[in-house]
Amino acid sequence: MESPTHFTLKQVAESIRKTIAERYSRTYWVTAEMHKLNQTRKGHCYPELVQKEDESIVVEMRGTIWKQHFERIQQKFFEIVKEPIHDGMELLFHVKITYHPIYNLGLEIIDIDPNYTLGALQRERQETLERLNKEGILNANQNLEMALLPKRLAIISQADSKGYSDFVTLLNGHPKRYHFNTFLFEATLQGDAAITSIQNQLKRIETIKHHFDAVVIIRGGGGEIGMHCYNNYELAKAIATFPLPVLTGIGHSTNLTVCEMIAFRNGITPSDMAYFLLSIFEELDAPLDEILIRLPKQIQHFMQGMTNQFGQLTRHFQQEVQSALQAEKNGFLNTVKDFEFRVKHKMTHSNQVLSELRNKIRSSSNYLFDNQKGKLDNHINLLQIHGKSVVNVNRQSIHNQENQLVRVLPRVFESETVKLEQAERHLKLLDPITVLQRGYAIVTNEKGVLSDKNKAMKGDDLKIVTEAQELRAKTDQTINR
Incomplete structure (x- = not known):
């Protein structure tokens, strides 16, 4: 049995190469995602080109960019797009289809159209804006209310960033020494890594949001290099829906990114954002300066008015006091006169009583005397009638009675005199x-x-x-x- 016709693997590979070379003799423009650039130390690149559908890779091919082409492509791309070629970009490649016996089918990349990439970035920017607007969160952060004095700031930046250094220096270097409390949350600020890095720091800040008045994202210099990340929908949504005002100062961009557009406030540079925060303090401080200028004059005017008013009140008070004193004095004099009148009336009454007592004493004394004298006359008559014997008998009795009368009358007079003197002393005490x-x-x-x-x-x-x-x-x- 004869052996079938056969070919060597090399013959097959050569046949494929010739067929492909004849079939695909010209160059083509192909869109694909630069999954990995794979640049070597010699300067050549062997990128992995893919096409995705629903985030799944449906086609993958090997690419080749020789060093002499890559240097030219990279320079041209940077001049237009303002950032270097990197992994994950959707690009428009100018390619030649090649077949290599060892490396198999591939695409030799001759050029890359930077205008297509720039347009893709703009499309991403527009798509993100439309999506945020459709969800009703495009202006959500801008509708928040800023604290009257936003001085507690959560800063998302890099510690060694000049923009961060300039921002903090300006805040703390104001002549009036306004006080800001700043806390740094370090993050990557450019390229694809910035998307996740900034989101993670926003999540950290949200857990302690009560400690801050606002969030500041600052990035110093660099033009538009790595700025495409700020058009990313997920990052833009995180900023738009953040519960605190988000302020951005992320570089010298001529075209605003989505994150800048939807932020509460944006500045071209970190310094612009620092001046904005300082202007809030200066705006509130300006009336105080004006008040400090007017206050001495107003105080002087107020003090003069109060002095005049106090003088008027003092004079009125003196008049009221003098009037009250005069009224009290008149009342006291009236009271004294009334008291004197009452005392005099009492003394007059007491004198009348005393006179009546004197008259009674005199009358009683006269009556007693007359009574005793009558008795004596009777006795004398009886003595005369009964004779001298009776007289002699009763003489001693009469004599005793006379002595008794002499003793009684001084005591009566003395007793009544004492009463009279006591009454006089009592009246004198009432004076x-x-x-x-x-x-x-x-x-x-x-x-x-x-x-x-x-x-x-x-x-x-x-x-x-x-x-x-x-x-x-x-x-x-x-x-x-």
Whole structure:
């Protein structure tokens, strides 16, 4: 049996190469995603080109970019797109289809159209904006209310970033030394890695959001290099729906990214954002400066007005006090006159009683004397009638009676005289001047002289009159007896 016709593997590979070379003799423009660039140390690149559907790779091919082509492509791409070629980009490749016996089918990349990439970035930007608008969160962060003095700031940046350094220096270097509390949350700020890095830091800040007034994302310099990440939908959504105002100062971009557009406030540079925050303090501080200028004059005017008013009140008070004193003095004089009148009336009555007593004493004495004298005359007559014997018998009795009468009358007169003197002393003691000389005082309140019917109450103003002086007092405590 004869052997079938056969070919070597090399012959087959050569046949495939010739067929492909003849069939695909010209170049083509092909769109694909640069899954991995795979640049070697010699400068050649062997990128993995893929096409995805629903995030799944449906086609994958090997690519080749020789060093001399790559340097030219990279320079041109950077000049237009403002960032280098990197993994994950969707690109428009100018390719030649090749077949290699060892490396199999591949695409030799001759050029890359940077305008297509720039357009793709713009499409991503527009798609993100439309999606946020459709979900109703495009202006969500801008509708938040900023704190009156946003001084507690959560900063998302890199510690060694010049933008971060400039931002903090400006905040703390104001002549009025406004005080800001800043806390740094370090993150990657450019390229695809920035998307996840910034989102993670936003999640950290959200857990302690009560400690902050706003979030500041700052990135210094770099033009538009790596700025495509700020058009990413997930990152833009995280900023738009963040519960605190988000402020951005992420570089010298001529075209605003989505994150800048939907942020509460954006600045071209970190310095612009620092000046914005300082302007809030300056705006609130300006009226205080104006007040400090006007305050001395207003205080002087107020003090002058108060001095004039105080002078008027003082004069009015003096007049009121003098009027009150005069009224009290008149009341006291009336009280003294009334007291003197009552004393005089009492003394007059006492003198009348004393006179009546004197008259009674005289009448009683005369009656007693006349009675005794009549008895004596009777005895004399009886003696005369009965004779000398009776006279002699009764003489001694009469003599005794006369002696008794002599003794009784002085005692009666003396007793009545003592009573009279006591009455005179009593009247003298009732004299107000005598009472005051003995250490007593006349105490009055606004109702008159204190008595059982007019008792002093706590807090009453009292007037105390002694022999030597007139005193004023205020009742601190009262004790009922």
